[in-house]
Amino acid sequence: MTSVTQSTGMLTREQLFHLFDRFIFLTSKPDVKKRVAEAVQDKQEAVAVTTAIQEEIFLEMGVDPRFGISCLGKLSTVYENDLDLVIQFYKFLSKEEVACDEAELGEEEFAEKMLNQQKLQEQQLEMLKYMRKFHLEDQSAILEKLHQQIRNGTYESGTSMLSAEQIDEIVPRKASPQYTPRFSYLSDQHRTTNKKNLNT
Template structure:
């Protein structure tokens, strides 16, 4: 697993960063390298083998993180500790937070792929359907006012919460991607192509439906 890292950024030159907090550039570089690593077949295989050996897949993703930090000249344990502070230190930096949340979601998927391959496949299918549905909804909402878009979202949230209450899970205020997809499909079927105001725009929900992935 080390080879792809050394091929990308070269061998470690010693730990230049051992205390304080990672800079914005270091966080962004780390996210870029980690995302690239999780797409490598050899890394996916290592995570899967680690899980089959009776260990947690997350332990191997942490190992990947440590090796990346080492290759960047950052003491691994220090780098890992900094990750827990990214959300507070860079909470107002959209670029950092978007990249960091993307990485978190991709790591969750990597663990799911190793631990629950069938659930992972279904999740990928659902995400693809959600993406297609969002594109369709955005097309239908072209030319609609912000008020009309907001009204649809509020209607969605209200109906979803009513459904949760009726099924005995009303205490959960999170509308899952599965529930959103089902609701959008119902609205689309009711409105048809000629009534776009019944649809929802992906731009209104992109952060909630695409970047956050629940494992369990």
């Protein structure tokens, strides 16, 4: 076993995909679920255990754990044009959230959360299908907005979603600073017309 670990540069796509796959595999195993649950019973933070699991995977890969974790924080910026990788990153974050919830919530509350999670994932899939209709440059702008929203929302449920209307706002505004949302403009015009009619 080599003692040399990677601690500079940036993780490659292949390394990141390996991390995501390995983490999802491990957190699905009963013994790992038990490890997280027991940590919560001992008043530890579930996320501290899932982070420790990620660090263990990095060590297996020959990557310095602190460096690996820091790379995850830069992923959306460094790989902003790699839609497939960004999608897998959000799936990875979602899996970590599920692993923590399963350990922290009661059985009934967790089942309800999973149902909501499934609905959210279906909505995310529709969002991603819709995003693919745009040029790569516009996709990058959408992903950056999504990343900001998730970061500001501290990964709360619903922050990893943008509606079609929100996406439509991001793209035209980026393309043209003069952009005015059509429906808002028409509503103002309609109100003005109604006022004139009432005054005559």
